[in-house]
Amino acid sequence: MKLYNTLSRRVEEFSPSGDEVKMYICGPNVYAPCHIGHAMSYIVFDVLRRYLEYCGYKVKHVQNFTDIEDNIINRARAEGSSVDELAERHIEQFFEDMAPLNILKAHIYPRATHEVPAIIEMVQRLIANGHAYEAGGDVYFRVNSRPDYGKLSARDLDSMLAGARVQPGENKEHPGDFVLWKASKPGEPAWDSPWGKGRPGWHIECSAMSLKYLGHPLDIHGGGQDLIFPHHENEIAQSESYTDDRKPFVRFWLHNGLMRLAESEEKMTRHLGNLVPIQEVVHRYGGDGLRIFVLNSHYRSPITFSEESLEAAKRAAERLRTAVATPGGDADPTADPAPLKQRFLDAMDDDMNTAGALGALFDLAREINRARDDGRKTEEAQAALRELAGVLGLTLAAPQAAGDTAAEPFIELLMELRDDLRDAKQYELSDKLRARLAQMGVILEDSAQGTRWRLKS
């Protein structure tokens, strides 16, 4: 398959360097709950993983939690809890949020605070080989030690200095130097180190943890486009310095476009507070609805969150669900999924064109519905649709209502009753039954094969 590599700024043919695909995805800073912008990113990389596995690759997937950093410390202090409690709570919530999105769990979820020895070892080495220096208990990375600094984000130090936001730190040799190890202030969480009590800087943990759990080079390193600079740029600098440039840090850098809100047209971020909670979206539009919303555009394009788009995606999910759930006939010729399956695969191979792949799925759904209307066989095509939808992480499952299994015999009873009324042409009563059931979320659909029921999504 082909993938766009941020580093080369072009689409390249992907294959892993070894037996398995080493995939590291930047996880959230756990100072606050995630929002659907995060969900978008994790859905994108979930689909990448699923497709790679579908193609026969073995994938080793690592995703970190950043659980020590200024925001967490400040937030914990503000609410009077400990950094650990705060982080733990948001990690727990992360898993609760992700579960209904059908996101495959990473194989390893390292946390910065659990990897301090590896981080210290890395910083020591960077000092030893001249890429870092200690200053007053802090340790900084020396960006001038790397002529290729800026290669990922396509910028150089001079142009960065032209930007207004670069503030020289009092101890920095160069304004672009970034902190690897930060001396702690009284009352802050701290670990012992050769430079006194302190804590890891923001970027170093991903280098230390990816190196430890996957080994370099990583085949894929992913995250949101907002991480390209400085986070990923700095990861490259420190990682390649650590290995003395004997090997590249990452082969393929992948970055998803950012989500924004329709009203403000600005990207969704916790710092602006313009976020939408994941659970609310899942509740209203379903996991499949959210997935289709995300996957209906290319992963590198920004997408705008809007009720209208989510509503459309929800209806689209129902369309696929109906196609897969409604039995076909037994006449020939059977609906043939092969050409559309090929279209799906071609789209996915082309830099994960999920929108194109979804298009093939909807055409496949139409093919199935058409065959069924003709009384033809649909099993094979339906199995293909399920399989390919699964590659996109779509469950196509009926919405669950609390206690619905207990209600089933009663629904069947009411349907039977309604059939009797219809036979007696008591349409007023039979329609009332149908309308009342609909109010309760049970939709009845009559067909030549009898009446079917489904839950309203």
Next chain:
RNA sequence: GGCGACGUGGCCAAGUGGUUAAGGCAGGGGUCUGCAAAACCCUGAUCGUGGGUUCGAUUCCCACCGUCGCCUCCA
């Protein structure tokens, strides 16, 4: 200011240097149905504006307009 992305039918959104520019949602007409729902059939765009390259551009180049992102908070 520097770097980058985007602007396709009512909405969302793929895509291609040249036969009919995917798909979803919404709308209109029809089939089926006692009625409905679902499904199926039919129905709409010359691709931001202005130039240029080319036999031919929505697709390549330039300019302009508009929107967005990054430039150490960030998925």
